[in-house]
Amino acid sequence: MSETSTGDAVAVAATAVQSAATDSWRRAGLAGAAIGVIAAGAAAGVALERLTVGRRDALRRGDPADAEAFANEVRRFYPFVPFVGGLAAGELRWQGVVVPEGSLVLLDVYGRQHDPDVWPDPYAFRPERFLGRSVASDELIPQGGGDAATGHRCPGEDITVALLSCLSTRLADMNYLVPPQDLSISLRRVPARPSSGFVVSLRVPSDA
Numbered sequence: 191m192s193e194t195s196t197g198d199a200v201a202v203a204a205t206a207v208q209s210a211a212t213d214s215w216r217r218a219g220l221a222g223a224a225i226g227v228i229a230a231g232a233a234a235g236v237a238l239e240r241l242t243v244g245r246r247d248a249l250r251r252g253d254p255a256d257a258e259a260f261a262n263e264v265r266r267f268y269p270f271v272p273f274v275g276g277l278a279a280g281e282l283r284w285q286g287v288v289v290p291e292g293s294l295v296l297l298d299v300y301g302r303q304h305d306p307d308v309w310p311d312p313y314a315f316r317p318e319r320f321l322g323r324s325v326a327s328d329e330l331i332p333q334g335g336g337d338a339a340t341g342h343r344c345p346g347e348d349i350t351v352a353l354l355s356c357l358s359t360r361l362a363d364m365n366y367l368v369p370p371q372d373l374s375i376s377l378r379r380v381p382a383r384p385s386s387g388f389v390v391s392l393r394v395p396s397d398a
């Protein structure tokens with residue numbers, strides 16, 4: 191899919207579908223937000239292991255731009271929410287395809303985040319792709335698409351980025367070992383998270 195067409199897909203899914211969520215789903219959603227942030231934190235730990243010593247040092251120094259770029263690459267690279275779903279509130283047409291009212295519409299979040307037309311070399315973890323550029327709202331959609339007030343976009347995105355940035359800087363500055371564990375991430379569960387979580391053993395200084 192080209193950049194334009196996936197951007198259109200984001201807009202269609204975000205504005206023309208209504209959430210199937212009931213009030214109880216929404217309450218569950220807030221619990222889900224906390225679980226999502228925990229999953230994102232575990233993924234940030236896994237991602238730190240991919241950084242060169244130089245990049246980890248930059249994160250440790252606490253430069254806000256580096257921390258935000260790292261947080262955004264974690265959100266792009268790892269599939270906390272592989273897709274977002276909704277029901278078409280009315281009949282709609284997209285690129286000649288008619289979507290009848292009541293149809294289930296899925297926004298392919300993982301696909302968009304790994305679309306090579308939007309993200310060159312999408313399976314490489316590169317925080318620097320976020321440095322020195324602004325990102326259009328329909329490019330980066332790890333927490334849904336469209337506008338948070340009217341579409342299917344999470345209103346907690348800024349908080350998530352701030353939490354991840356802060357956590358990543360702290361983690362980069364900690365002295366720990368990562369024992370053998372299963373860090374694979376299955377796309378079959380939401381939120382997707384490393385199978386083992388992210389278990390670390392702290393190294394305690396010998397004079398402590």
Ligand code: HEM
Nearest residue numbers: 223226227230270271274333334342343344345346349350
């Ligand atoms: C990694 C962390 C998070 C992920 C992946 C995530 C993802 C999402 C997604 C996909 C939606 C549904 C959008 C839709 O279909 O309408 C959503 C909704 C929501 N999120 Fe998040 N979220 C995260 C963190 C947070 C945080 C930290 C907060 C608040 C502090 C938050 C608050 C909400 C609320 C209130 C909604 C419901 C909005 C509505 O229905 O009007 N989320 N989130």
